[in-house]
Amino acid sequence: xxxxxxxxxxxxxxxxxxxxxxxxxxxxxxxxxxxxxxxxxxxxxxxxxxxxxxxxxxxxxxxxxxxxxxxxxxxxxxxxxxxxxxxxxxxxxxxxxxxxxxxxxxxxxx
Amino acid sequence: xxxxxxxxxxxxxxxxxxxxxxxxxxxxxxxxxxxxxxxxxxxxxxxxxxxxxxxxxxxxxxxxxxxxxxxxxxxxxxxxxxxxxxxxxxxxxxxxxxxxxxxxxxxxxxxxxxxx
Numbered sequence: 001x002x003x004x005x006x007x008x009x010x011x012x013x014x015x016x017x018x019x020x021x022x023x024x025x026x027x028x029x030x031x032x033x034x035x036x037x038x039x040x041x042x043x044x045x046x047x048x049x050x051x052x053x054x055x056x057x058x059x060x061x062x063x064x065x066x067x068x069x070x071x072x073x074x075x076x077x078x079x080x081x082x083x084x085x086x087x088x089x090x091x092x093x094x095x096x097x098x099x100x101x102x103x104x105x106x107x108x109x110x
Numbered sequence: 111x112x113x114x115x116x117x118x119x120x121x122x123x124x125x126x127x128x129x130x131x132x133x134x135x136x137x138x139x140x141x142x143x144x145x146x147x148x149x150x151x152x153x154x155x156x157x158x159x160x161x162x163x164x165x166x167x168x169x170x171x172x173x174x175x176x177x178x179x180x181x182x183x184x185x186x187x188x189x190x191x192x193x194x195x196x197x198x199x200x201x202x203x204x205x206x207x208x209x210x211x212x213x214x215x216x217x218x219x220x221x222x223x224x225x226x
Contacts, residue, residue, distance in 0.1 A: 002153075031213070032213035032214075034213075034214070034215075036217075041220070041222070042219055042220065043114075043116075043203050043205075043217035043218050043219045043220045044154065044203070044217045045217065046111060046214065046215070046216065046217075049213075049214070089153060089154070093213045096142070096207055096213050096215075097156065097159070098144075098154075098156065098215055100153045100154045100155075101153065102152075102153050103151075103152070103153050105151075
């Protein structure tokens with residue numbers, strides 16, 4: 001049973017466009033929400049993370065929006081570049097155990 | 111973030127043999143490490159939590175006698191797949207808990223296991 005639901009499964013965006021990935025959770029005990037970027041054949045790399053007392057966090061072109069009441073959070077990738085083409089996983093953590101979403105494959109067309 | 115290495119990066123073995131995968135923390139002492147399994151185009155599934163000097167805690171459905179985990183030092187955890195079968199073929203990834211916040215996890219590059 002997936003504790004974190006992620007959508008869409010894949011998306012294609014033009015270079016310079018905005019990629020948006022959404023995640024939802026049920027367990028209110030989750031207290032840390034990271035996003036990971038994974039390239040084929042590599043381990044996931046931490047991209048950005050947020051805690052539930054913050055509604056938005058921005059780091060460069062990556063922004064997390066967090067809606068605690070709706071139990072939803074999303075990743076926005078601004079000015080998408082071909083190098084951003086990868087699989088993105090949202091995750092949620094409690095007691096330092098991560099539960100991952102199913103992943104979103106992002107393809108940025110030049 | 112922490113630097114994590116895994117060895118080997120890929121391994122091919124015959125059915126029935128055992129394979130050991132090493133996970134090393136290169137720049138700080140990790141009391142807690144995690145082992146994940148990932149099937150092609152799928153998400154990461156936590157297999158077990160490894161604490162230095164104590165027995166690993168396995169997730170439900172993971173056979174502890176098949177996937178032996180040893181966390182002998184603060185910089186090394188090993189996963190041994192015993193009597194491997196083709197269905198054990200997968201991408202195995204370790205991670206370690208951050209020193210500042212245990213919620214942060216830093217992942218290794220993964221090991222591709224293929225069992226013939």
